Amino acid sequence: MPSEQHSLEAILSQYAQNRDSLIPLLQDIQEQFQYLAPEAIAAVAAHLNLSENDVYGVATFYAQFRFVPPGLHHIRVCEGTACHVRGSDRILESISRSTGIAPGQTSEDGKFSLERVACFGSCALAPVVVVDDKVYGRMTAPKTQKLIEEKK
Amino acid sequence: MSFKGRQQQAQAIWEQFTQPGRLRVLIGSATCGRAAGALEVKQAFHEALAEANLTETTDVVEVGCLGMCFAEVLVELRGSDGTRVLYQGVEPRHVKDLVQAQLINDEVYAPLALAMMGESGTEIPAFDKLAMIAPQVRVVLRNCGIIDPTDIDHYLARGGYSGMARAFELGPDQVIEEMKGSGLRGRGGAGFPTGVKWGFARSSVADQKYVICNADEGDPGAFMDRSVLEGDPHAVLEGLLIAGYAIGATIGYVYCRAEYPLAIERLQGAIEQMHQEGFLGSNILGSGFDFEIKIKKGAGAFVCGEETSLMQSIEGKRGMPLSKPPFPAVSGLFGKPTNINNVETLAAVSAILEKGADWYSGYGTEKSRGTKTFALAGKITRTGLIEVPMGIALSTIIDDIGGGVLDGKPFKAVQTGGPSGGCIPAQFFDLPVDYEHLAEVGSIMGSGGMIVIDQESCMVDMARYFLTFTENESCGKCVPCRMGTQHLLRILTAITQGKGTIDQIETLRKIGDTMKKASLCGLGQTAANPVLTTLRYFEDEYRAHIEENRCPAGACRALITFSIDAATCTGCGACKRACPVDAISGEKKQPHSIDESLCIQCGSCRQVCKFDSVHVQ
């Protein structure tokens, strides 16, 4: 896809060829393309004069980076302490049940992907679910089910 | 323009903003407010004001978090007579009535009124007198929810950057003395005296030094730093600048977790404004001091809150800790002398430089000076963000400020310090909250997360929960932490499933002890704390799981069964509809029953039952 190629290069060109550009660069690419494709990793490695191995080593260390495309709707469920105490495991389970996917997976039709997150800092509204960057507080299993139905 | 002149200009703008005359709508729009629908409420205000022809005469402003997250969405309205009323639980459907009452008729809209700002002549309490607010002392949170965080004039008018100006007058050595005198200790967890740390970094000689603001806020269940960054970013950046000046650093980094996009946006905006004001760049205010600030986004690794890992991460490497010494003050970021402080520490720094060490050390206890913010969450009535003088009784925090345990249930414990901390049981309900007393009972101050736990939470499960977290976040570099967290988690999981053995209690203690002594960084050294403190105070719960196959809290799924009490069940059908696996049956208005062979113990039925008819055993 030529347009993607172009913007990957455009992103790369904004970064100095120093090692400390690595993480911001990966973050920028993921923001643009939703995930880190093997070609992107190779391009970053070449740009920063690092081995692909090294780039993968860093990228896999951090929970933020994905190596497969997420679903159309990316659902993140908070598993922080406040949310745990207020029953986040039930929320996660109910989402898994209504989407048919486990955390870390993308549904076969590409509609949903599911992720567990440590804390959104909205603990006072626990339990918290974030769908496509919108935060939903004080969730209950029925509320999450309704939310998923709406997005289906 | 001189700094004094600039301040006066800002004060004039602030006066206009705060004086009666124009109508005003303040909407608490930090992340938590937004999650509760603040932006929709704002939109509704715009529409209602347009309809009432008030758009021109009304200021609608997004402010940060007042800390009363339980009452979100919070809106403060100022009518034409100058009366200011704080409203809670505002939804778009209320907005028309609010505008009509407060902004057009100058009447309080009673159904949602929470407090009167300033004096109260009515039966609605004054804000300062609210049970949640009265015991608080707001230093770090001085501007949160009060100013427009995107407007540097507001910050300047309320004394902002006077700390910086004063620091330039004092000179670096005096600034460090001032910090020592204030007694401020690092709020990132370990509580190391800030002035002493700055002294170390100042005495290191190098061509380049760095200061870092640690905004990684990794404790899952804490949100103090986020609120400060979103509600008053300049307070933190001013503190970072002062730290840089004191130790002789020309570059500052803010390492902020990526889960906080709004905080990052606010920081970026604030840095731009600092540039425009000449508070960044070279020769700031003619002091001869040059300074720049860069933002680095975290990438989702708890261990990167640890200072040496954080620096590795800024350098573009895997965020794994290094052994100390050398300490960062000698060899830190890029091998240069580096000073790192937490967000809250830095927000206190700017206040201390403005108002003086004596003022700050007047709060708190002898060894724990000043104030501390806490994020109150879990099973508590009034969740939110608070700031109290050190040494305040735990009971004051939970009962007075927090309004007690949710639904009036009995208090069981409070978890402080996150994955590195411990659970404090009910017997210490009157404990003074400061570094020393928390350590005495086996917990830590940590960064300020405070999660209230009631009788429905199982302490073994709490320990298992934290170990799931630390096992996952252990970077794997040192063996005690990597293997220790795995072993602890395996044993705890077995116990919560009723498969534990009694000798494992001793094994847990031994592993925990080894990890404490032998781990490389704070993560491993403290990861066993949640296990050790729950064992210390709740060993009987462990024993009940192991010896009786029973979870006293009714939380561990492998050990519980649900049943419906036929005597109190009204047959409303709520549980039947809520059950995700169709395990509940029953005719309308007849007692329902649960098929145990289908039940997955999810507890949804119990959650929805209005008659307390679902029992757990």
Ligand SMILES: Cc1cc2nc3c(=O)[nH]c(=O)nc-3n(C[C@H](O)[C@H](O)[C@H](O)COP(=O)(O)O)c2cc1C
């Ligand atoms: C595993 C681990 C995680 C940490 N996470 C944080 C954090 O999220 N925020 C923070 O300010 N300090 C954190 N710290 C403490 C930092 O290492 C460091 O002590 C602190 O930033 C120093 O700032 P202070 O002196 O102002 O407290 C963490 C420490 C450890 C061992």
Ligand code: FES
């Ligand atoms: S614990 Fe869930 S948002 Fe913090």
